[in-house]
Amino acid sequence: xxxxxxxxxxxxxxxxxxxxxxxxxxxxxxxxxxxxxxxxxxxxxxxxxxxxxxxxxxxxxxxxxxxxxxxxxxxxxxxxxxxxxxxxxxxxxxxxxxxxxxxxxxxxxxxxxxxxxxxxxxxxxxxxxxxxxxxxxxxxxxxxxxxxxxxxxxxxxxxxxxxxxxxxxxxxxxxxxxxxxxxxxxxxxxxxxxxxxxxxxxxxxxxxxxxxxxxxxxxxxxxxxxxxxxxxxxxxxxxxxxxxxxxxxxxxxxxxxxxxxxxxxxxxxxxxxxxxxxxxxxxxxxxxxxxxxxxxxxxxxxxxxxxxxx
Ligand code: ADP
Ligand code: MG
Numbered sequence: 001x002x003x004x005x006x007x008x009x010x011x012x013x014x015x016x017x018x019x020x021x022x023x024x025x026x027x028x029x030x031x032x033x034x035x036x037x038x039x040x041x042x043x044x045x046x047x048x049x050x051x052x053x054x055x056x057x058x059x060x061x062x063x064x065x066x067x068x069x070x071x072x073x074x075x076x077x078x079x080x081x082x083x084x085x086x087x088x089x090x091x092x093x094x095x096x097x098x099x100x101x102x103x104x105x106x107x108x109x110x111x112x113x114x115x116x117x118x119x120x121x122x123x124x125x126x127x128x129x130x131x132x133x134x135x136x137x138x139x140x141x142x143x144x145x146x147x148x149x150x151x152x153x154x155x156x157x158x159x160x161x162x163x164x165x166x167x168x169x170x171x172x173x174x175x176x177x178x179x180x181x182x183x184x185x186x187x188x189x190x191x192x193x194x195x196x197x198x199x200x201x202x203x204x205x206x207x208x209x210x211x212x213x214x215x216x217x218x219x220x221x222x223x224x225x226x227x228x229x230x231x232x233x234x235x236x237x238x239x240x241x242x243x244x245x246x247x248x249x250x251x252x253x254x255x256x257x258x259x260x261x262x263x264x265x266x267x268x269x270x271x272x273x274x275x276x277x278x279x280x281x282x283x284x285x286x287x288x289x290x291x292x293x294x295x296x297x298x299x300x301x302x303x304x305x306x307x308x309x310x
Pocket of ligand 1: 038039040041072075077079080121122123124125136137138166167168207208209210211231232233257258
């Protein structure tokens with residue numbers, strides 16, 4: 001391709017909100033044969049919604065939700081936002097006309113102080129509330145802290161996961177107290193894009209830190225056969241590299257929450273949305289509209305520029 005062709009393609013991309021960082025990146029997209037999608041916030045809307053909250057000890061549901069929201073208020077994770085939102089509505093629905101300012105004030109008064117907050121990557125969050133340790137996250141988070149939960153809770157959890165929901169477990173002062181079920185709907189275009197990639201001879205892969213059962217249920221809905229689940233944030237780049245070492249040319253599509261190293265490791269990193277600053281930095285492409293169809297637009301553009309016009 002001539003420099004002019006590259007310039008034209010870059011401009012065409014930009015007019016669709018497909019921002020590419022230079023001719024090399026544009027060229028590499030041509031030979032991509034695998035596209036790895038992060039699940040949360042990439043294939044899914046990242047607008048998670050709590051569908052159920054259930055307490056398993058003597059704790060009051062309202063108190064349970066206040067503690068959980070207080071722990072999650074410092075987290076940037078889409079799951080955390082959903083939990084805080086749900087707890088807020090449980091407590092204040094109908095009790096305010098929710099202008100933004102007032103909501104923030106109410107939140108500040110309502111939430112308890114969460115001391116020593118830490119995000120545990122791929123696991124959840126940990127902090128202390130009322131001088132008691134609070135854990136909010138997945139099975140691994142609880143088991144690593146030697147918190148057990150009853151069979152009844154396990155059955156409830158499995159049911160959630162088999163219906164493509166993520167179950168979040170909560171421990172307070174070393175004791176399992178309850179769980180939440182969260183659904184994060186697929187983006188409307190997700191299945192069509194997956195199908196489109198297959199027609200282009202490209203293999204779609206779904207990569208997630210979420211548990212296997214939920215991951216399989218989501219993958220089935222969207223039409224992806226190759227699933228990699230329960231992958232720690234640090235392991236996401238290893239999945240990219242292992243495909244590459246088999247000779248594949250890999251595009252990674254992610255929102256940058258936990259997947260920036262994978263975006264950087266891929267032959268072509270595509271950050272969706274405004275993303276996080278670190279994602280934008282790690283990626284070769286920024287898909288400004290957050291629409292997965294732009295993954296196809298980007299690869300098409302590269303193919304047209306470097307294949308046909310060669
Ligand atoms: P994904 O790869 O789907 O983006 P993450 O690696 O961000 O997932 O998270 C993996 C899992 O860790 C989540 O499915 C959830 O069980 C747990 N987790 C992560 N962050 C949080 C949080 N803030 N609150 C509760 N659970 C969390
Ligand atoms: Mg993610």
